[in-house]
Amino acid sequence: MQVRLLDRGILAGLLALAMVTCLAVSDGAQQKPKTLYERLGGYDAIAAVTDDFIGRLVADKQITRFFTGASTDSKKRIRQLVVDQICAATGGPCIYIGRSMKASHEGLGITESDWQVSVGHLVAALDKFKVPQKEKDELLAAVSSLKPDIVAPAMSK
Numbered sequence: 001m002q003v004r005l006l007d008r009g010i011l012a013g014l015l016a017l018a019m020v021t022c023l024a025v026s027d028g029a030q031q032k033p034k035t036l037y038e039r040l041g042g043y044d045a046i047a048a049v050t051d052d053f054i055g056r057l058v059a060d061k062q063i064t065r066f067f068t069g070a071s072t073d074s075k076k077r078i079r080q081l082v083v084d085q086i087c088a089a090t091g092g093p094c095i096y097i098g099r100s101m102k103a104s105h106e107g108l109g110i111t112e113s114d115w116q117v118s119v120g121h122l123v124a125a126l127d128k129f130k131v132p133q134k135e136k137d138e139l140l141a142a143v144s145s146l147k148p149d150i151v152a153p154a155m156s157k
């Protein structure tokens with residue numbers, strides 16, 4: 001009889017342990033860190049920042065020459081590819097099906113100065129939508145990693 005009580009005690013203990021473990025595991029799942037995509041506000045927020053960024057690029061007298069001659073549809077295509085690229089790179093559900101950064105920009109002769117001006121416009125767009133510093137830094141780091149494929153080799157510092 002005493003042994004049975006002991007068994008019951010052990011069983012109850014094991015059950016409690018299993019429940020605590022289950023709770024800890026599900027709690028852990030809930031606390032999964034949010035992706036940059038989620039922290040930026042998801043697809044619509046990324047699309048809004050991209051539209052603002054491209055609007056600034058095209059309106060800039062130093063940068064606009066790169067888009068001279070591009071049809072409205074070609075510009076829409078680039079815009080959509082940039083949205084998809086940022087969405088995919090930040091952990092979102094999109095797939096980037098555009099060309100590589102090297103293939104897209106090689107031969108355009110994008111200078112260090114063009115790059116700095118463009119990054120300035122991206123920062124302005126992120127600021128306009130009040131993207132917090134941490135998320136801004138993470139996105140800018142991701143974009144900066146593309147620089148060697150975008151800026152013409154002889155023109156980058």
Ligand code: HEM
Pocket residue numbers: 063066067077078081082085097098099100104105108110114115118119143146150
């Ligand atoms: C800031 C980082 C940049 C990103 C993430 C980016 C991304 C892209 C993407 C996704 C495309 C479309 C690729 C495709 O057609 O398959 C593209 C095309 C293009 N980008 Fe960028 N880009 C960046 C910087 C720049 C800069 C600084 C300039 C010029 C100053 C520029 C000028 C262009 C032009 C002119 C095209 C069209 C090329 C063509 O269709 O022949 N980009 N870019």
